[in-house]
Amino acid sequence: MALEADASLYQSTYQPGASAPTAFTHATILDGAGDQIDDATVLLAEGKVVAVGTNVAIPPGTKVVDARGRWVTPGIIDVHSHLGVYASPLVKSLSDGNEISDPNTAEVWAEHSVWPQDPAFSRARAGGVTTLQILPGSTNLFAGRSVVLRNVRSVTVQGMKFPGAGQGLKMACGENPKTVYGDMRRAPSSRMGSMAGYRAAWIRASDYRQRWDAYEKAKAANPAASPPPRDLELESMAAALRGDIRVHIHCYRADEIAQMFDLAKEFDYQIATIEHAVEGYKLGDLFRRNGACASMWADMWGYKMEMQDGIPENVAMVASKGNCAIVHSDSDDRIQQLNQDAAKAMFAGRRMGMEISKATAWSWISGNPARALGIDDQTGTLAPGKRADVVLWSGDPFSVYTRADLVLVDGTVTYDRRDPSIDQGSDFDLGHPSARKAS
Template sequence: MLRSGVLAVGLAALALSACATTKGPTPKAEAKAAAAKPLPAGLDPGVRPDAFPSTYRPLPSAAFAIVGARALTGTGQALDNATVLVRDGRIEAVGEGLTVPAGVTTVDARGKWVTPGLIDTHSHLGVYASPAVAAHSDGNEMTSPTTPQVWAEHSVWPQDPGFNTARIGGVTTVLILPGSGNLIGGRGVTLRNVPSRTVQGMKFPGAPYTLKMACGENPKRVYGSRGRAPSTRMGNVAGYRAAWIEAADYVRKWDDYRAKVGRGEKADPPRRDLGLDTLAGVLRGEILVENHCYRADEMAIMIDIAKEFGYRITAFHHAVEAYKIADLLAANDICVATWAGWWGAKLEMYDSVEANVALIHAAKGCGIIKSDDPDLTQRLNQEAAVALAAGRAAGLQISEAEAIRWITANPAKALGVLDQTGTLEPGKRADIVIWDHDPFSVYARTEKVFIDGALTWDRRDPRYQPRSDFDLGQPGEGVR
């Protein structure tokens, strides 16, 4: 009897044990499992930071060598009787009088000049497309002083004829920005200047996103005229700081959520916000700040704001008074994207000088010539020539080999793509322009333009003179 009783108790214990193991997870285990379950991609900004990925593929190309040219490499070097060897869309070798391997096609460039492809760091092609009509006015979302949630690429019309005319001017890479009506205008996008049916087919693979900000007269004029804030420069500054405070709080909430998930704790994710996603990307150093700002004093204030919230400004745009604080900009490694000849359109432009970029260069800063205009983008080389001449007239000794950086290497740096383009160096993308004259001459025209080693423009061959579908017109009569 005793043995039977002990056996019965043992069986009962086993039964209870079995029930305990098959009952299911404990509340703590359930919470851990729930916390570990990933959010849908559309709700977690960290899962798919680029929801509209590049589909760019280089055009077909074959190995070739440009021979006999005078080359301005974008590295500060000038080469006579230069050879540029290209293979698989990349620059394989650059030097004077190099031997061309057997079987490689040669391009005779004797008496001509060769440079890297030009880069326009400030363009509105596609978002203010040609023809300039209200239907194409898609660059300024002026419905709120801060609109970081909008992305310029969602306004880009790839058929804008301006892309083709920019390529004729030697532009191979271009940053498309929102306009400057808002304190924070939204994301910009870096494009390869190739014909494409979609903007994704133009997106520069791996290029970081940019954030357009604007200070000065534009935002205070836009919103002050509506009886809304900001209506003053102090209102502008308050608006930036409020936006960054909110963004910092957003970053903290996501960091706290992910930390809890990592510890296996139950946690509710923050509500996703598209605008704060962009600002958070800036605070994390993933998105570059391109800041429209004319006056020297305002640039200094914007630098202080960036330091207050722990981000950095990549470039000031327009920046006609940059020469007044050239040392400060160089010390903070901030580029200056400006013009030579634009002056007086509004009061904050009145202290513009043609030698602005040359003075930035002399202070060991990063000077850039950009367009902000569908016509000027076709003549970036001439605008750089004006700045160079003005600098020399002011007594600055600047060579053409150095000045070519203002439209090649320095823009590439400001867009975060200098490791891929902007100079004629082995391993870089074969973005190359052949000019019929010195590119700093008013007579200079492009003869050939290569993008990733593919011929995309040839002045003498109609097969390489692409036109937008829009240029070709509409079939039939009465089409509306």
């Protein structure tokens, strides 16, 4: 479409690295789709999962890794990350996650801020993270477009972009936009001002979409027809109205989440995720009726007023209603231990009497995030034909004593706990005095 012609200028140049046929045998497998298979094998070849099960034939020439006593899972997918846009060390010159110049900056793209040398990417690899969505921050009503990345070393962000993964449109409700722009004496300064701002913007975007749709029809009859003027802000929003990019909304309180669902109905778009959803446990049935995923912390609570009703059982209670529940990080620290955050959410649910299997809890950080990002046909679960995004854990991945032994992206080993030469971090790490001293 002419409306989205700009996207063709920023294509992924990611190429999988070298890989060898590999079989992990005698492993405990969590497949990311809700199943656990004991004493089983995962066979990988040509960057894909070939077979998973207890009776897998291993072809000659395959590297066999005895995973007895260890666990194998799909790679972790973090749907809410700011790595690269709020890069480490977080000094002002590396703080590029929010364009606060206006309440609506739908025109900006997070990928145009990502710094591939952020050392937090390598820390996340060591935690088993193979894919992550980088979002703009949450100051604006409309903060801009997200990008989905492969967690691999690269000089450019194009070399990290997940091929074919769609962008997202980040929105935010609640305290963030009303306090930032209210303090700056610019609308919105209240929640009702925020709601009016969303509606006015969607009206403009709907009109913009109609003008471009009319142009496309006219062009079919007359190739010389003149297109309407492009508007980058409205272009992003029109793409969301078409369903070409997914909508992700930062929202905490139950009453505001319900307003976001009504807003989506008014302008006929689908919400992919409610991000944070601190009071999601109050709205399990509403999430199910609206088909949105709830992307949540395991246990963040109380650091501002709209988080006062946060509870550790939130993830489990949302999931208990048959919803797409996700555990995310929103942190360069927590992304290193998302397996442990999933464990905390699982055990919080168990303490209140829910029967939650480890296989189900793993889907909160692999299968469900892949679904939310629209890449579940490629990754997130261990199934034949999918990308070989795999983690070999030293033990039960829900234990605080367990570490990732091997991390593979498209079958390529990107982290090996016993071989530091596999992942030497970023160029920033290599140039740091502490790294030179260690070498």
